[in-house]
Amino acid sequence: MPSISVAICTHNPRLDYLSRVLNSLKQQSLPYSDWELLLIDNASATPVSESVDLSWHPNARVIAEAELGIASARLRTMREFSGELLVFFDDDNVMAEDYLQRCSELFMKRPDLGAVSGCLMPEYEAQPPEWFAPYESWIAVRRITKSTWSNFLDSRSEPVTAGMCLRRSVATAFIKATTENPIMRILDRRGSSLLSGEDVAIAKTAMKLGYSVGQFAELRILHLIPKRRTIPAYLFSLYRHQCASGHLMGWVDGLGQTPIQLSWRMLLRAAYRFVRGNQISRRLVIEELRGFQLARKISRDWTDGQQGTANSKGRL
Numbered sequence: 325m326p327s328i329s330v331a332i333c334t335h336n337p338r339l340d341y342l343s344r345v346l347n348s349l350k351q352q353s354l355p356y357s358d359w360e361l362l363l364i365d366n367a368s369a370t371p372v373s374e375s376v377d378l379s380w381h382p383n384a385r386v387i388a389e390a391e392l393g394i395a396s397a398r399l400r401t402m403r404e405f406s407g408e409l410l411v412f413f414d415d416d417n418v419m420a421e422d423y424l425q426r427c428s429e430l431f432m433k434r435p436d437l438g439a440v441s442g443c444l445m446p447e448y449e450a451q452p453p454e455w456f457a458p459y460e461s462w463i464a465v466r467r468i469t470k471s472t473w474s475n476f477l478d479s480r481s482e483p484v485t486a487g488m489c490l491r492r493s494v495a496t497a498f499i500k501a502t503t504e505n506p507i508m509r510i511l512d513r514r515g516s517s518l519l520s521g522e523d524v525a526i527a528k529t530a531m532k533l534g535y536s537v538g539q540f541a542e543l544r545i546l547h548l549i550p551k552r553r554t555i556p557a558y559l560f561s562l563y564r565h566q567c568a569s570g571h572l573m574g575w576v577d578g579l580g581q582t583p584i585q586l587s588w589r590m591l592l593r594a595a596y597r598f599v600r601g602n603q604i605s606r607r608l609v610i611e612e613l614r615g616f617q618l619a620r621k622i623s624r625d626w627t628d629g630q631q632g633t634a635n636s637k638g639r640l
Contacts, residue, residue, distance in 0.1 A: 326383055328359040328424055329405035333397035334415040335366040339375055341416045341548050346376065354424040356381055360406055364389055366397040395512035395522055398485070399502060402495040411489045413545075414464075417444075419487065420544040427489040430540060438535025439490040439526055441483035442543025443468040452554035455604045462562050463553055466539060473538025475531055477524070481538045485523045487545045490530065498529045507576050510626055511569060518565035519622075521573045560611050567615025568622065575623050584620050 332345060349361065360383035365372040367390055378384035389400045398412065409431055413419065423442075431437055444466040452460075460467075464486045474481040502508045511521035527537045552558060571584045598609045 326358055326360040326407045328354070328409045328411060328428060329362060329401075329407035330359055330411050330413065330424065331362045331364060331398075331401040331405065332413050332415055333364040333366055333394060333401065334368065334372060335392070335394075335397075336368045336370075337372065337415040338550065341550075342372075342376065344418050344548065345413065345415055346378075348418045348421070350380060351421045352419075352424045353422050354428060356383065358428070359424055360384065362387055362401055362405060364397045364401055366394070367392040393509075393512040393514040395502075395509055398522065399499060402499050405492075405495070408492050409489055410492065410495055411487070412485050414486045416548040416550075417486055418447075418546040418548060423487070423543060423545070426540075426542050430542075431489065431491070436536050437473065437491075438494045438530030438533060438537060439483050439488060440473070440538045440540055440543070441466070441486065441488045441523075442539065442545060443541050444484070444486055444545045444547045446547050446549050448549050448554060450551040450554055452559070453556060456554070456559060459559075459563075462559065462566060463549060464547060465549075468539050468541045471538065471540040471542070473536045473540075475534075475536045477527065477531075481536075482527055483523060483537050483539055485526070486547065487543060488523065488526070489543075490526060491535070493533060494526065494530045494535065497533055498526055501525075501529055505576075505579070507579065507626065510576060510622060511572055518562050519569050519572070520566060521569045524573060560607060563608060564611040564615045564618065567612045568619040571616060571619035572622060575619070584616070584623055586616055 330349065334342065352359075361378060361381050363372060363376065363378065363384070363386045365386055365388045371388070373386045378386065387400060387404060389397050401412070402410065409427060411424065411427055430440065444464055446460065446465045464484050466484065472481040508525060511519050511525070513519050530537050575582065575584050594609050594612060598606050601609070
């Protein structure tokens, strides 16, 4: 049985990027016999199996997941993988040749760790606007030079799903949590949606089991970022969805019982930034308010849908 399972979740991948990802896996220093490769085809228009050749790996397979959504793909992976460790890569993550080896050594040396990710350096197809430099984390860029870990949520140690390595016990607990609390699926990124938060949910699951989480500089990934993800319209939309995700994560933690609201303090702070800030700052304030409105709509639609389902069952 392999000690590590590697999963690439993909939906309509850019094939030149996916080819580079697979080539970086071919070059891993960890022997093929120590890890398996799962390529999760999440409802791609053209089956990925028609475009890739995994015959170079003795323990590789393509799994077709028909339900659209990154959460569906990752949950399918968590039910299918065989190893004691699971490593998630996106279809634009080119990993260093020692990535899997270092994951294996790190978790063997640190039994306190439940989930980690690493340093993600960007390879931009087109340079983003100058104002975006402080906000690179929006698109999963992590220029980590010092490893940090904790047993509480902290942006310096909070792992991202790109390159995330987690223990089997964490994956099992996460499946159980999403099964018992379907409201967690509200954060699923489906199709053109830019909602997020699954990385935080996995980190919280690990910490509830008593593990620490972290970001480690020795785990190195080159993140391939296409031109479409650096245009201002996309970046502002992404920020709006990230703000909505933040509100929704709090709502999910409260099991949907507490309405999503903005405090007067938050409104006053937003007003101050809008009046005193530059053009970009004002636009970000607008997107924050739009994110709040989006979160309110999503939560209301979810609640209405659940009530409708309950009423339908009551009439049967």
